[in-house]
Amino acid sequence: MAGKELEMNDRALIFEISKPGRMAYSFADCDVPEKNIEQLIPREYMRENAPELPEVSEVEAVRHFVGLSRLNHAVDTGFYPLGSCTMKYNPKVNEDVAALNGFSSVHPLQPENTVQGCLELVYRTGEMLAEITGMEKVSLQPAAGAHGELTGLMIMKAWHIHNGQEQRRKIIIPDSAHGTNPASAAFAGFEVIQVKSNERGGVDLDSLKSIMGADIAGLMLTNPNTLGLFDENIKQIAHIVHEAGGLLYYDGANANAILGITRPGDMGFDIVHLNLHKTFSTPHGGGGPGSGPVGVTARLVPFLPSPIVEFRDGKYRFDYNCPLSIGKVKSFYGNFAVVVKTYAYILSMGPEGLKMASETAVLNANYVMNKLKEYYELPYERSCMHEFVISAQKQKNLGVSALDVAKRLMDYGIHPPTIYFPLIVKEALMVEPTETESRETLDEFAEVMIKIAEEAEHDPETVKNAPYSTPVGRLDEVRAAREPVLRWDKEK
Numbered sequence: 001m002a003g004k005e006l007e008m009n010d011r012a013l014i015f016e017i018s019k020p021g022r023m024a025y026s027f028a029d030c031d032v033p034e035k036n037i038e039q040l041i042p043r044e045y046m047r048e049n050a051p052e053l054p055e056v057s058e059v060e061a062v063r064h065f066v067g068l069s070r071l072n073h074a075v076d077t078g079f080y081p082l083g084s085c086t087m088k089y090n091p092k093v094n095e096d097v098a099a100l101n102g103f104s105s106v107h108p109l110q111p112e113n114t115v116q117g118c119l120e121l122v123y124r125t126g127e128m129l130a131e132i133t134g135m136e137k138v139s140l141q142p143a144a145g146a147h148g149e150l151t152g153l154m155i156m157k158a159w160h161i162h163n164g165q166e167q168r169r170k171i172i173i174p175d176s177a178h179g180t181n182p183a184s185a186a187f188a189g190f191e192v193i194q195v196k197s198n199e200r201g202g203v204d205l206d207s208l209k210s211i212m213g214a215d216i217a218g219l220m221l222t223n224p225n226t227l228g229l230f231d232e233n234i235k236q237i238a239h240i241v242h243e244a245g246g247l248l249y250y251d252g253a254n255a256n257a258i259l260g261i262t263r264p265g266d267m268g269f270d271i272v273h274l275n276l277h278k279t280f281s282t283p284h285g286g287g288g289p290g291s292g293p294v295g296v297t298a299r300l301v302p303f304l305p306s307p308i309v310e311f312r313d314g315k316y317r318f319d320y321n322c323p324l325s326i327g328k329v330k331s332f333y334g335n336f337a338v339v340v341k342t343y344a345y346i347l348s349m350g351p352e353g354l355k356m357a358s359e360t361a362v363l364n365a366n367y368v369m370n371k372l373k374e375y376y377e378l379p380y381e382r383s384c385m386h387e388f389v390i391s392a393q394k395q396k397n398l399g400v401s402a403l404d405v406a407k408r409l410m411d412y413g414i415h416p417p418t419i420y421f422p423l424i425v426k427e428a429l430m431v432e433p434t435e436t437e438s439r440e441t442l443d444e445f446a447e448v449m450i451k452i453a454e455e456a457e458h459d460p461e462t463v464k465n466a467p468y469s470t471p472v473g474r475l476d477e478v479r480a481a482r483e484p485v486l487r488w489d490k491e492k
């Protein structure tokens, strides 16, 4: 291990291996006479000196960047049991489909009659997502989950204003919610009211009843919630909210617990967003383009972002004739390539395949949870859905925190799970194994977690100082995030 550590820590910067004149590529001589260049580019915009770029050969450049990429943990290199933000394996074939020339080379300003295939794909994907969620119609414009939340809340607001109910300025959100929920509600101009969870991890009905009133616009809910628990009272919850004139918003970022099993529409929800970059075959994380489509029930369709793709008289077209629409929420029509991957994923899985993915995700999570519950505290003794939350409180009493457990996992080649979230569980470790992992991988993970629990008991210092196998050990995480050093300083 020491040798490996040395190798990574001693990695030279690309500037340090640079040698003048070395290159990976030779450009053809410029065939524009120099004096013409000065006419094309005004002198004031030209450099005095050549930029100080590293000069390396092709193999050096390739080795440098491949080496850097290998310092990262990825779904392609190891188990990635992150909770709440599904980090599952996504079939590579869907990337190939999205890269097909007919999809990747079209321009968003092309006339409708030249992109009928693309419009058909958008239309059909919307129809399929409406079917999957039990909604009437879906907009594919929003670019992420949080963007979908904002869009959905703007629709909620427009609906209430349309009905002369502009005094409905408050949104109820459970204390187990994902952080984007209250942030989106505040961004949409609502006041956020928290509702407590009950002892089973669901919404406390009495608390909910006591805060419902003529000033409440609606309730935002994730079901199963971030504890991985399905709220059995959802029908009653929907009744309480609707009876008081409110609407129900469904955070469907991680819909891989329910595909083909139940639908937000059947539970009583009015507005839904999905994360295509979690559940429908676009890799999540790393900041690549995502998509957070929003679906609504029939009475809310007129408020959806415009334009909506319609099929009329044998042609697909953008319908801009939506007087009640909240308007556009994204330039052009959303992140189209993500939608292509979703379409390919849904068609290749089929209804039975989607249902099987959800059933397997739920089975895998319960399998691992049951293996670990003897060693880590389980705050809610119930079957979980696609993910579960355990607590390192037992270990904390020995001086080993959830953070220490997470760091130690890296030494065993496993990506740490989400920690300290949801906020209502102390020393939370949130695990989502996903549907794509083998039983052997799940067993190996459980064994490692049990081993760490044993280390916490007999050798806590080892866990507290982990990781040992990474290029850097414990960082000042706040400083690393707030003051990242992203630029090479020649003088240093």
Ligand SMILES: *Cc1c(COP(=O)(O)O)cnc(C)c1O
Pocket: 084, 085, 086, 144, 145, 146, 147, 178, 180, 181, 222, 226, 251, 253, 254, 275, 290, 292
């Ligand atoms: C990921 C996630 C979101 C936000 O999605 P982004 O695309 O990251 O904005 C919202 N709610 C839940 C439950 C999530 O897991």
